Amino acid sequence: MKTKRILIIVIALFVIGVLIRLGLPAVMTGMGLHKEYEGQRYLLSQGKALIITTSHDRLGDGGDKTGVFGSEMTIPYYEFREGRMHVDVASIKGGELPIDPKSFIWFIKSEHDDRFLADPVFQGKVKNSLKIDDIDFTKYDIIFLAGGWGAAYDLGYSKVLGQKITEAYAAGKVIGGVCHGLLGLLLAQDENGHPLVKGRKITAVTDKQINELGISITPQHPERDLKAAGVEFESATAFRDMFANHVVIDGRIVSGQNQNAGAEVVNLMMKVAGGTRR
Amino acid sequence: MKNKAGANRLESILWVLSGGIGVIFLFLGLGFLILPEVFAIAFFAEPARAVGINSLRGDFGALFLGMSFFCLLGTLTSYRWLLLVPIVFLGFVITGRLISFAVDGLPMVMAGTLISELMFLTVLILYLIFYSLKSDSQSSSPVLKVLYSRQFLVIAGIVIVLVAGAFMSHRQIATRLWEKVASGRISRQNVFGELPDGLHVGLAGTGSPMPDAKRKGVCTFVKAGKHLFIVDSGPGSTLNLELMQIPLGDIDAVLLTHFHSDHIAAIGELMLKAWANGVRKNPLKIIGPEGVDTVVNGFNQAFSFDTKYRHAHHGDAVAPLEGAGGTPETIKVFNEDKGTVFFQTNDLKVTAFLVDHRPVEPAIGFRFDYKGRSVVISGDTLPCDSLRHQAEGVDLLLHEALQPEMLRVMNQAGAASGREVVANVSMDILTYHTFTEEAARIARDANVRHLVLFHIIPPTPAAVFQSAFVGNSKKYYKGPITFGVDGLLFSMPPNSTKILKKWFL
Incomplete structure (x- = not known):
């Protein structure tokens, strides 16, 4: 009798385990995490895109490992590639760029992350990322700023990044990003020498999401700091903001609230850059 | 025990x-x-x-x-x-x-x-x-x-004797059979002529430059009423046209979408066969974008010896010199959206339009309209708005298709086995062809009645790969999708909505 009961419990646990393993990623997607982009896609044949990430790999001093949120780099990379663009990957300091290990947890990671993990070419670009100082941003049609907690430590403080984005914007290029990546716009200027973001409609990670996830240790917070810089901040909300999704186009600046907006932001950037429907 | x-x-x-x-x-x-x-x-x-x-x-x-x-x-x-x-x-x-x-x-x-x-x-x-x-x-x-039992042994014995007899008189049987087959083949030539009035589109080559055991280089024939056009002439495709009994002597014109090898390599053979087998009295007209004269003159020159030999051997009755070779005719397409109508009768209109196959410029596609029926042939292109516009509401859209996921696997296999050319080419071609699912979205946006995928990349050696090739396309386009195979014929009766699919090879 006893052994039978144990057997039933073991089997039940096994079934529950299988259901969770198979079902949880689908539930997360259903709630809005990395929801499949079903809108119009674009291509920019012969175009070049630059993805910029953080080089900062720790939360606080000696805290948990962090970096770029995986899918905020992988989804744009593959969407640009499918849009027939050449894609380079750069970071603030160059060299191997840090990826937030939490973004690759099995029920969080996207299918594009899986693709990255099996793609030696892309992995090579991540291991040997370009240093932004060495790049002429005006050679690119599109500049994409990826987020993740690491970006809150360096993107908004890099004068080099600010200067390079200023040059790219002046040259008529399309600038955009998601999540904490948009902090990279803070030090950039428009053609008239005014702060680029002032009076602009932009979305990024909300203060609510930061509170919900309990990670307020980072020195910058997109909603707070962009608003302080004069941004007309926009966002959507959900029962947890990490499942919300919002995208804003303001002229040549395209922003997405968080990791869920990657594909849409990238396609709209290609559209703004003169891309073709595909 | x-x-x-x-x-x-x-x-x-x-x-x-x-x-x-x-x-x-x-x-x-x-x-x-x-x-x-x-x-x-x-x-x-x-x-x-x-x-x-x-x-x-x-x-x-x-x-x-x-x-x-x-x-x-x-x-x-x-x-x-x-x-x-x-x-x-x-x-x-x-x-x-x-x-x-x-x-x-x-x-x-x-x-x-x-x-x-x-x-x-x-x-x-x-x-x-x-x-x-x-x-x-x-x-x-x-x-x-x-x-x-005795009966069984007797019957078995008779069968064995019959079979043995058949093999002993193998040669006689073969000779008899050949008479039937040969006369059958010659007289079958009318099958094409007996096609009813309508717009008929046949796939004589659905491959790409990658070697494909099942597919010849790109070649499509379009029969609209009495008119016959060949669109592109990829390697090996003339053979398919002949096997399909297409009367090459009756071709109105050969239309070229662009000058990549997989679209022009068989022009020499096509000109020769149309002339020497089809008894043409005037050279084959070959219409294409700027540069077509260089291509056609080159083929004329390359085949000039053969032309002399055939004439010397068969004489004027079979190979009259004035009908040899081809004459180039350039189409210029100026208006990106409207395209250029370069052939028009009361019933038939043929339009050329620009597509995007950069760095191949210009590259064009074709649209045929005949008695209320229509077909668009994409040529090689990225998804482009001019094609979307031309394909609006057509019965049949023949769109080139590349499956990026399958190609990516080839690329990785090429890189892993050190075959860098395979690895590089399989990545490069992504940038100027249309993905299968994109073709489906174009068919959806343009309200096409039937989508036919051709110029299949990568080659799919078995039917089992078709579902992988088509991928999620059916999610986007609800109409019928045909995975192009050499030998298919689509027949569209005038002023109807029917599209009949037949086997013609």
Whole structure:
């Protein structure tokens, strides 16, 4: 009798385990995490895109490992590639760029992350990322700023990044990003020498999401700091903001609230850059 | 006692072996049913025409599944005499192979298979003999008795004599048969002429520059009423046009979308065959974008010796010099959206429009309108708005298609095995072709009635890969999608919505 009961419990646990393993990623997607982009896609044949990430790999001093949120780099990379663009990957300091290990947890990671993990070419670009100082941003049609907690430590403080984005914007290029990546716009200027973001409609990670996830240790917070810089901040909300999704186009600046907006932001950037429907 | 134990052991061994043979046949049968082309390769039996897959699944599947069924039934039940069925089949299979070795004069590559079949046959016969010895005469099956009966032996003898006679008079039969076949072929030439009025679009080549055993280079014929156009002339495609009995002498014009090798390599042969087999009195008109004169003059020059030889040999009646070669005609497309109408009668309008195949410039596509029916042929292109515009509401859209996921796997395999050219080319071509799902979205946006994918990249050696190639396309486009194969013909009767799909090769 006893052994039978144990057997039933073991089997039940096994079934529950299988259901969770198979079902949880689908539930997360259903709630809005990395929801499949079903809108119009674009291509920019012969175009070049630059993805910029953080080089900062720790939360606080000696805290948990962090970096770029995986899918905020992988989804744009593959969407640009499918849009027939050449894609380079750069970071603030160059060299191997840090990826937030939490973004690759099995029920969080996207299918594009899986693709990255099996793609030696892309992995090579991540291991040997370009240093932004060495790049002429005006050679690119599109500049994409990826987020993740690491970006809150360096993107908004890099004068080099600010200067390079200023040059790219002046040259008529399309600038955009998601999540904490948009902090990279803070030090950039428009053609008239005014702060680029002032009076602009932009979305990024909300203060609510930061509170919900309990990670307020980072020195910058997109909603707070962009608003302080004069941004007309926009966002959507959900029962947890990490499942919300919002995208804003303001002229040549395209922003997405968080990791869920990657594909849409990238396609709209290609559209703004003169891309073709595909 | 000892004898009996030995007999029992022998019986169990034979039981296991026969069961194993049944399982092998089951595996082969299911294999032919599910992955016919893959299994056909092992038997050197890939069908010469794509439709042959039907016989692979049906006939080959049935042969092995049938043998398996009776082999397992005979082994697992007490009706041991059912083993006679696979024995008879194996006997005929072996006979067929031996005859082939004797008659066909080909290398004996199937000898290994023959040996395993002989082994299978031996096991099954041993088992059956063992069984009939063991069981006494009353319980022995009536079926086995029939085998030993006089009538059966007489009938079997007659059959053997007939077959032997047929092989002895092989040559006479072959000669007779050839008369039928030859006259049949010549007189079949009217099949194309007998097509009813309407817009007919035939696929004579659906491949790409990558070698594909099933597909010739890109070539499509369009018959609209009395007019006949050939769009593109990829390598090997002239042969397909001839096999499809297309009257090459009646071609109004050959239309070229651009000058990549897989679209022009067969022009020389097409001009020659249209002239020397079709008895043309004037050169073949070859219409294409800027640069077509260089291409056509080059082919004319390359084939100039052959032209002289044919004329010297066959004379004016077959090969009049004034009809040799081709004359180029350039289409200039200025308006990106509207395209250029370069051929128009009361019923038929042919339009050329620009597509995006950069760095190949200009590259064009074609639209045919005939009595309320229409087809757009994409040429090679990225998804582009001019094509979307031209394809608005057409009956048939022939769109080039590339499957990036399948290509990516090839790229990684190429990189892993150090074949850098494979790795590089498979990445480069992504940038100027249309993905399968993009073609489906274009068909959806343009409200196309039927989408045909052609210029298939990468080559898909078996039908089983079609579903992988089509991918999620059906999610985007709800209409019918045909995966292009050489030999398909689409017929559209005038002023109707019907699209009839036929086999024409």
